[in-house]
Structure formats: C-alpha cells, structure tokens
Amino acid sequence: xxDILDRARTQVLERxxxxxxxxILEVLTIPDEDLTAALQLAHEVRxxxxxxxxxxxxxxxxxxxxxxxDCHFCSQSGLFTSPVRAVWLDxxxxxxxxxxxxxxxxxxxxxxxxxxxxxxxxMKQMRAGVAAIREAVDIQVAASLGMLTQEQVDELAExxxxxxxxxxxxxxxxxxxxxxxxxxxxxxxxxxxxRESGMEVCCGGIIGLxxxxxxxxxxxxxxxxxxxxxxxxxxxxxxxxxxxxxxxxLAPRDALRAIAAFRLAMPKTIxxxxxxxxxxxxxxxxxxGLLGGVNAVIVGNYLTTLxxxxxxxxxxxxxxxxxxxxxxxxx
Amino acid sequence: xxxxxxxxxxxxxAEGDHTACAAARELEPPRYCPDCRRRMKVQVLPxxxxxxxxxxxxxxxx
Ligand code: SF4
Ligand SMILES: [Zn+2]
Ligand SMILES: [Zn+2]
Numbered sequence: 001x002x003d004i005l006d007r008a009r010t011q012v013l014e015r016x017x018x019x020x021x022x023x024i025l026e027v028l029t030i031p032d033e034d035l036t037a038a039l040q041l042a043h044e045v046r047x048x049x050x051x052x053x054x055x056x057x058x059x060x061x062x063x064x065x066x067x068x069x070d071c072h073f074c075s076q077s078g079l080f081t082s083p084v085r086a087v088w089l090d091x092x093x094x095x096x097x098x099x100x101x102x103x104x105x106x107x108x109x110x111x112x113x114x115x116x117x118x119x120x121x122x123m124k125q126m127r128a129g130v131a132a133i134r135e136a137v138d139i140q141v142a143a144s145l146g147m148l149t150q151e152q153v154d155e156l157a158e159x160x161x162x163x164x165x166x167x168x169x170x171x172x173x174x175x176x177x178x179x180x181x182x183x184x185x186x187x188x189x190x191x192x193x194x195r196e197s198g199m200e201v202c203c204g205g206i207i208g209l210x211x212x213x214x215x216x217x218x219x220x221x222x223x224x225x226x227x228x229x230x231x232x233x234x235x236x237x238x239x240x241x242x243x244x245x246x247x248x249x250l251a252p253r254d255a256l257r258a259i260a261a262f263r264l265a266m267p268k269t270i271x272x273x274x275x276x277x278x279x280x281x282x283x284x285x286x287x288x289g290l291l292g293g294v295n296a297v298i299v300g301n302y303l304t305t306l307x308x309x310x311x312x313x314x315x316x317x318x319x320x321x322x323x324x325x326x327x328x329x330x331x
Numbered sequence: 332x333x334x335x336x337x338x339x340x341x342x343x344x345a346e347g348d349h350t351a352c353a354a355a356r357e358l359e360p361p362r363y364c365p366d367c368r369r370r371m372k373v374q375v376l377p378x379x380x381x382x383x384x385x386x387x388x389x390x391x392x393x
Contacts, residue, residue: 058377083341083362087372100378240340278358300377306358310378 002026002034005041008264013045018224018265025217027261032253039256042263042293049267053325054317055230055296057108057142057272058101058310061303062129063088063122067114069146069181071169073206075239075304076114082241084304094129098137104299104310107327109133110142110165112303116182117147123155130159138327142202147186153193163200163229166190171219174211191226204232204274207258208250216258220265230296231269233262235276237305255280256288263293272296278308287316334365341368361390 004026011017019027030038066078066086075082089097094111101109111129113122122145130141143156144165156164168187169175175184195201203226205219223231235255238247250258255277263271273294277285286297286308299310317324337344338361339352360373364384371382371390383389 060377061375064374083370085370085372087374089374093374093376097376100376104377301375301380304359304373304375306360306375306380 002030002037004030005034005037008041008045012264012267013041013048016049016267018267019261021217021221024220024261024265025214027264028213028216028254028257030257030260035253035256035260038260038264039288039292042260043291045263045267046271046293046295050270050295052322053295054290054322055108055270055272055325056104056106056313057110057296057298058097058104058106058300059110059112059144059298059303060089060094060097060101061114062094062111062125063113063115064304065114067116069116069179071179072243073169073178073209073236073239074114075242077242080241080243082239088125091125091128091132095132095136098133098139098141101300102137102139105314105324106299107140107325108142108163109137109139110144110163112144112165113146114303115146117149118145118152123152126156126161127159130161134160140327142200144202147182147190148193150193153190153197153199157197157199161199163202164194165202165230165232166194167205167232168203168219168222168226169205170209170211171215171222173218174209174215178209188226191228200229201226202230202232203228204230204234204272206234206236206276207255208236208247208276208280209244210247213254217261220262223262224265227266227269229270230272231262231266232272232274232298233259233294234274235280237276237279239304250276250280252281252285255285256292259289259292259294270296272298274298275302275305283308283312286313287320290316290320290322336363336365336368338363338365341370 065084142163341363360380373382
C-alpha cells in the first residue's frame with residue numbers, strides 16, 4: 001500500500017487532522033492500483049469523524065439566467081450565448097419546491113439566485129419566500145445569492161437562513177482563468193462575513209475546469225483553511241454556449257481521487273455530491289462516492305439540469321445502511 | 332405534429348445528427364420550442380420542470 005495512505009491512516013483517521021497540500025497532491029495522483037484503498041480509507045475517516053448519516057438537500061433556482069458575471073462554466077451568465085433564458089420563480093412555486101424537497105426526507109432546502117449579489121428586489125423576494133416556506137414546510141432554509149454586503153448578511157441571518165452557500169469554485173491561482181468580473185478575494189470576503197454572522201458556511205467548487213492536479217490540491221488546502229461546515233463538490237458538466245463547452249468531462253477515476261483527497265483533507269466536514277456526478281461517474285458513481293468519503297447529496301434536479309430521481313438515491317442509502325440525517329439532528 | 336426543431340440545440344431535426352442531443356436531454360430540460368425554435372422559459376424544480384413558449388404553450392416531463 002502507498003506510504004501516503006499509511007500516513008493518512010495515522011494522521012487523519014486516528015487523530016482527525018486533515019492532510020496538507022503536498023499530501024493531498026499525493027492522493028490526487030495515487031496509482032490506479034491504490035485507488036480502492038484510498039477510497040476505503042476516506043470512507044473509514046468519514047464514518048469515524050462524521051458518522052453514517054447522510055445529509056439530504058434539495059436546491060432550486062429562484063432567479064435563473066441573465067447573470068452579469070462571466071464564470072466560464074456557467075450557463076446562467078448573460079454574457080454568453082447560452083440557451084438558458086432569464087426567469088423568476090414566484091412565492092407559491094418556491095413553497096411548492098420546498099414541499100417537494102421535504103417529501104423526499106431532505107432536511108435542507110437551498111434557494112439559489114443567478115446574480116453577482118442581491119439587489120433590493122431579490123432581498124424582498126427572499127424575505128417573503130423564507131417566511132412562506134417556514135410557515136408551510138418543516139425544513140432548514142439555506143441560500144446562495146452571490147456576494148453580500150454586511151447589511152445583507154445580517155438581514156439573511158435575521159430571516160432565519162441557517163446556512164449560506166458561496167463557492168470559491170476553484171483555487172486562488174486558477175480563478176482568474178475562470179472568472180474575470182470579480183476576484184477570488186471578493187468571494188473570500190463574503191465567506192468571512194457569513195462565518196462571523198453565525199450562519200453556517202457552505203463553500204465548495206467545481207473539479208475539472210481545466211485546473212492542474214497541483215491546483216486541485218491547492219484548492220482542497222484552501223478550502224480546509226476556511227474550514228466550512230459543508231463543501232459541495234461539483235464536477236464540470238460542460239454547458240453549450242459557455243467558454244468551457246468543449247472542456248472534456250473529468251475521467252471517472254480522477255473524480256474518485258478528488259473525492260478521497262477532499263475527505264482526507266477535511267475529515268470532519270460535510271462533503272456533498274453536487275452537480276455533474278451523473279455525467280462524470282454514471283449511475284454507479286453515486287455508490288462509489290458514498291463509500292469513498294461523501295456524506296451528503298443533492299437529491300432530484302439541479303438548477304438548470306436534471307439529476308437522477310430522488311428515489312434512486314434514497315433506495316441506495318437504504319441499501320448501504322446510511323440513515324438520512326433527521327431534522328431534529330440539525331436543529 | 333412531429334417536431335421540426337431539436338429542443339436542445341435549436342437546429343432543424345432534419346439537419347445533422349441529434350443523437351448526442353437526445354442523450355443529453357435525459358439529464359436536461361428542453362431549451363428550444365420544437366415547433367418554432369424560440370428559446371423557452373424553463374423552470375426546473377427539485378422533482379420536475381416546465382418549459383413554455385409564448386406561442387405554443389407549456390411542456391412538462393412525460
Ligand atoms: S455569479 Fe453565479 S450565476 Fe453568475 S455567472 Fe457566476 S456562477 Fe453563474
Ligand atoms: Zn440537437
Ligand atoms: Zn413555439
């Protein structure tokens with residue numbers, strides 16, 4: 001077995017201390033014959049430090065498309081000739097989406113908007129939407145509305161938003177290749193304000209944007225230094241009309257290496273399977289990930305693309321004897 | 332009525348090969364109206380989607 005896995009067993013599994021950047025890189029480049037052992041160890045780490053429960057979440061797009069930013073992977077940027085049109089959900093549709101999510105047994109419902117940051121209209125819609133959901137559905141509400149001001153952070157916390165998602169997307173050194181309309185540091189600032197407000201920090205990114213494997217290690221180390229409550233792991237699903245439309249889909253083995261490496265970097269963090277798992281890893285990939293360090297899933301559809309049916313994930317969790325985390329455990 | 336336009340890429344179905352589009356559509360809602368190729372207003376919800384054309388009405392999952 002590779003030395004790195006011996007070291008990780010002592011440091012991460014036994015002591016709960018995540019790997020540093022150079023060790024993460026070793027896991028990201030582990031030979032094929034050691035990959036199964038790496039995933040097995042990542043799974044043991046997850047079971048030891050997080051337990052068998054899986055946190056289930058649904059997401060919905062409150063405002064789709066027409067974003068002024070230019071994140072090169074995103075079909076919702078208004079700057080590319082993507083076929084995604086701008087559209088808003090109304091409050092009854094938002095409540096319906098929360099109900100559909102709760103019906104799957106999910107405890108988290110994340111409201112997402114394609115914006116640089118919220119304007120007064122969006123904050124007003126959020127206030128009404130969160131109140132209507134809390135009235136009608138038993139579920140935790142999270143939000144992802146781009147970069148925030150301190151006032152907006154305070155307002156969201158006061159509305160009862162318990163977790164805020166803002167992805168760094170990729171490592172600091174590669175970020176300028178992917179986004180030119182704002183900086184990695186601006187994203188970091190929002191994350192700092194969110195953390196100080198007491199809301200839980202949810203921050204992850206996308207693997208397979210064309211970053212080098214060294215940069216993937218850099219990204220995992222930077223996320224670990226932020227110590228978010230949750231890390232959503234996406235794999236690029238190249239979208240028509242975006243600058244990354246011809247970027248090849250990540251090789252399945254590299255996606256699995258990333259899952260193991262991110263778990264070994266962050267033993268105690270919720271690591272969530274997010275977009276792109278179906279296209280990158282196929283139907284069997286969900287099982288491999290859940291047995292390789294992942295302990296949370298987005299069920300059902302994504303923001304502009306579709307996921308496999310929620311029932312398929314829930315049946316799999318049952319088969320793997322991984323209970324869905326209950327609402328009482330999160331309140 | 333048989334669709335004239337590919338609902339994923341917006342090109343005439345009679346032109347070119349849309350096998351990849353059909354495969355991709357398993358995990359995507361339609362984007363172009365199959366009758367007039369207008370870009371549709373698409374809403375994706377956790378367990379469904381709807382796509383509407385001002386001229387030809389609303390599509391939803393079969
Ligand atoms: S800020 Fe968000 S919605 Fe806007 S282009 Fe970037 S990723 Fe897409
Ligand atoms: Zn087509
Ligand atoms: Zn039409």
